[in-house]
Amino acid sequence: MSNEHVSHVVVPGTFDPITYGHLDVIARARRLFPKVTVAVAASLGKNGTGPVFSLDERVEMISSALADSPSFEGVEVRPFTGLLMNFCHEIGAGGVVKGLRAMTDFEYELQQADLNYRLSPGTESIFVMGSPEFGYVSSSIVRELAALGSDVSFLVPPVVAERLAERFGAAR
Numbered sequence: 349m350s351n352e353h354v355s356h357v358v359v360p361g362t363f364d365p366i367t368y369g370h371l372d373v374i375a376r377a378r379r380l381f382p383k384v385t386v387a388v389a390a391s392l393g394k395n396g397t398g399p400v401f402s403l404d405e406r407v408e409m410i411s412s413a414l415a416d417s418p419s420f421e422g423v424e425v426r427p428f429t430g431l432l433m434n435f436c437h438e439i440g441a442g443g444v445v446k447g448l449r450a451m452t453d454f455e456y457e458l459q460q461a462d463l464n465y466r467l468s469p470g471t472e473s474i475f476v477m478g479s480p481e482f483g484y485v486s487s488s489i490v491r492e493l494a495a496l497g498s499d500v501s502f503l504v505p506p507v508v509a510e511r512l513a514e515r516f517g518a519a520r
């Protein structure tokens with residue numbers, strides 16, 4: 349293991365779309381590390397279906413959401429394709445920060461962290477506990493509610509609620 353200090357971390361995800369839960373994790377990562385890059389995976393999507401929003405749309409929504417608050421000063425947003433560990437090397441990030449909501453997240457995250465360790469033992473996997481307020485928030489819940497016409501403004505920043513309304517005709 350290297351003794352080098354980690355000062356730059358990545359918060360990776362598909363962000364389809366970004367939620368208040370993600371923003372909470374990004375703000376926590378920024379409190380802990382001076383440099384944070386939000387890495388937006390091109391992703392084939394879960395269950396073989398592609399993301400609802402294009403990579404460009406997801407990057408744009410995240411950038412707008414981050415612009416609203418000083419907690420995100422110095423946070424960069426970048427799309428990536430391929431392996432997360434390669435992307436970390438490319439931008440010189442020494443760790444990956446992810447949020448844990450519940451035990452159900454743990455198994456999935458442990459599997460990814462183990463795999464990433466195999467690929468790049470020097471890159472730290474760091475987990476933060478999200479605010480309990482957002483414990484039930486996920487992008488898939490947001491997509492489902494929006495598709496069913498529900499108001500989702502309590503789960504996502506205004507820019508995302510607007511985009512979902514355009515996409516699904518959801519109430520705002």
Ligand code: PNS
Pocket residue numbers: 360361362363389391430431432433460463464
């Ligand atoms: O928000 P998500 O969809 O749970 O994020 C998953 C993500 C994008 C972090 C993960 O799928 C990922 O790292 N994808 C890039 C490809 C890769 O490196 N795969 C091997 C590690 S799982």
